[in-house]
Amino acid sequence: MAVLITGIGWVNGAGAGQGRERPFRFLQAEGPIQIPTGEVLSFPLLRFGRMDTYSRLGVAAIGLALKDAGLLEWSDVREISVVASTVYGCLETDEAYYETVLPQGGKLASPHLFSHTLSNTFLGEGAIQFGLSGAAFVLHEPALKGTGALHLAFLAVGQGERPAALAGVCDSGPRPHLGLAGRTRAGALFFVLQQEGKNVRPPYGSLTRERDRLYFNGEEILDLFRLAETCATNNG
């Protein structure tokens, strides 16, 4: 079964956008992270301002990818899976939460922050916002390539388990004092994968797998960042 890439959404230091927008500024992420506003996203997100940074990055990029694929509108939940790779996950939120535990023997611990101290919570936020009822989980990788998430999303769509899946990366980065920084840049990037014939918008190209490696239009995929650039170039 052919698997197509039909949507791309991203948020990073260069702003936020979709794969089909021009200019494609994704790789110009020089500055600090910019959380997109409702105006930039041009679609409503419930409780967006109450989410932690990690969740806002991920949810916004998922929404932009679905919009790029023409899949933003929904009425009944859809069997769409989401697999996200991350290095730090919600570590920044973990620290913020733990700071509420330290005073007064934990009596002031924040239930709201705690509910965002799981790396997969933002996928639940995304599932609620966009009606996604497929599997939703996070892969922790030592360095952020995102190919692990792409493999598993490709498996779900290619085996006919799901009509569509999102694969991507999301990280907000740790605070510097832990000595763990520098393994990836803050931001989020998601791709929509669909079975051929189920797409509503023209695809960027097709994915194939051979000998444990994934290929986009015949070219080996080394990481999701370069894949985004290749897709955008193909879509000229």
Place this chain on the structure above:
Amino acid sequence: MKEVWIVAAGAVTAAGGDLETTWRTLLAGKTAIRRVDRFPTQGYRSEWGALVPDLIPQGRRSLVQTLMDRVLDQVAVAVPEETLLITATTKAGIDNLERRRKGEEADPEDILPAHLGRRAAERLGLLREPFNLSAACASSTVAVAQGASLIGAGWAEAVLILGLDVVTEFVFSGFSALQILSPFPCRPFDRDRAGLTVGEGGAYLFLMEGRKAAKGGFAPLAKVIGCGVSNDAHHITAPDREGRGLIRAVEGALQSAGVKKEEVAGISAHGTGTIHNDAMELTAFRQVFGEKGPPLYSAKGCIGHTFGAAGGIEIALATKILASGLLPPTQGFLNPEKGAEGKVSAQAREIPGPYVLVTNSGFGGINAAVLLQRV
């Protein structure tokens, strides 16, 4: 699709330093829940937990690394070097974040979940790059489902699942703040239940493609014949009251296995003891299996809620259920919640039939179901 066998399994829990001891404790209707002495609990809603005895951090290492070493000590088979390792944890070495914030020496690398897999792969001499899977309290169950999919599709011949989580003040305080810690040892599916009891533990499950396993002289403990994973798309911490996500997961597992609902002999439920989780599960199981439905049990009255490790431990225990034909008692269960009458019991029961379903659910709306077959 290729057959997926569980050829080896092990566990470390508060109820036992190995799977056999945990199983016997569970079957005897005993509980490993005790007063927590790892950190002060005065500021919290509960003082109870199921902690692995004598589990202490080694030097700068996180507690979860000590636990992992104990689990890996039990791996009783030669794991081929081409095996894919998937660790499954919610918070990995978050205790090291606590220690550093208190000015103690602690390795920050252990905080990152990917570090677990790297160390385990090194110790086992595995060549493939491992990854950690996080899906809240269904992490291990989803990892088994993914491992089975990879083997079923011919993408891997052997997958080692390693589920681990430890009790920390970080997690304890959070569940207390959410008002879902039980002030007494948890009582799953009981009408007087008042929340969950935290637990810690780890499990390994070694999955192999059937023919490869047989060729290598491995005997199956059980077959993984169906999996279903779904999201509620409802709320990030509360389950869908109608259980729609769990229903989809269970139906997905049955459908992928080609097994009729009437054939399921027993269910290892998530059964946390929270008001809403247990009610949701009873609703979902009634919807799928009808009013009568198969008997079900929860391990959490014995070993506590072990979060990301829960599914791994409960699937390891399910291989014992299949081997013995006995569904363990639900410790703490006294007065049935509506819908649990005749299904949940404080006594062990014989279960006919070769199929046992294991389910787990978690924050973020995740639900996972794995259907096992006796061999």
